[in-house]
Amino acid sequence: MSSKSAEAYINFNELDPDFKYEISKLPGGENIKYCFACGTCSAGCPVREIDEKYNPRRIIRMALLGIKDRVLSSDLIWLCSSCYTCHERCPQGVRITEVMNVLKNIAVREGYIHPSFIKQLELIAAHGRLYEMDEFDNKKRERMGLPPVATKCTEVSKIFEVTGILKVVSKSKSEE
Numbered sequence: 001m002s003s004k005s006a007e008a009y010i011n012f013n014e015l016d017p018d019f020k021y022e023i024s025k026l027p028g029g030e031n032i033k034y035c036f037a038c039g040t041c042s043a044g045c046p047v048r049e050i051d052e053k054y055n056p057r058r059i060i061r062m063a064l065l066g067i068k069d070r071v072l073s074s075d076l077i078w079l080c081s082s083c084y085t086c087h088e089r090c091p092q093g094v095r096i097t098e099v100m101n102v103l104k105n106i107a108v109r110e111g112y113i114h115p116s117f118i119k120q121l122e123l124i125a126a127h128g129r130l131y132e133m134d135e136f137d138n139k140k141r142e143r144m145g146l147p148p149v150a151t152k153c154t155e156v157s158k159i160f161e162v163t164g165i166l167k168v169v170s171k172s173k174s175e176e
Ligand code: SF4
Pocket: 034, 035, 036, 037, 038, 039, 040, 041, 042, 056, 057, 060, 089, 090, 091, 092, 093, 094, 096
């Protein structure tokens, strides 16, 4: 009996043949169809080095095949650190880093947002940064001869309000 999980198989009923066109219409996704699955991106990816479940070639192949929901709902697309190593090395000029950004943007539009990004957005909305700064931090800065920084950053929450990002996030289908 095969030990492969259900995820290893392609279910033809779940394929969306238009997914590659949807990606290629968005800025950064234009070259996805040039991928010939050489694997150079995966071979040099620093994220893959520490987590072999992450495989940019596989993600691109799944996207080209139209396995849309599985790609968009996957945690893996959020692991790309945007280091651009694959971008530099891809012989087909696929611009994988930007394809990953396109996939993340479509995922957000479809309501799939990784919980860690939601937490980061909430922190940035509350403090204007990924962590809260207070006068204790400014005292440390003063001791090191650094100028003080504002402990509140209301501009960011205004940007969030104008863009409506927190409303988008509140509709996320991702589980905490
Ligand atoms: S390096 Fe480029 S052509 Fe090769 S698998 Fe990755 S995206 Fe496809």
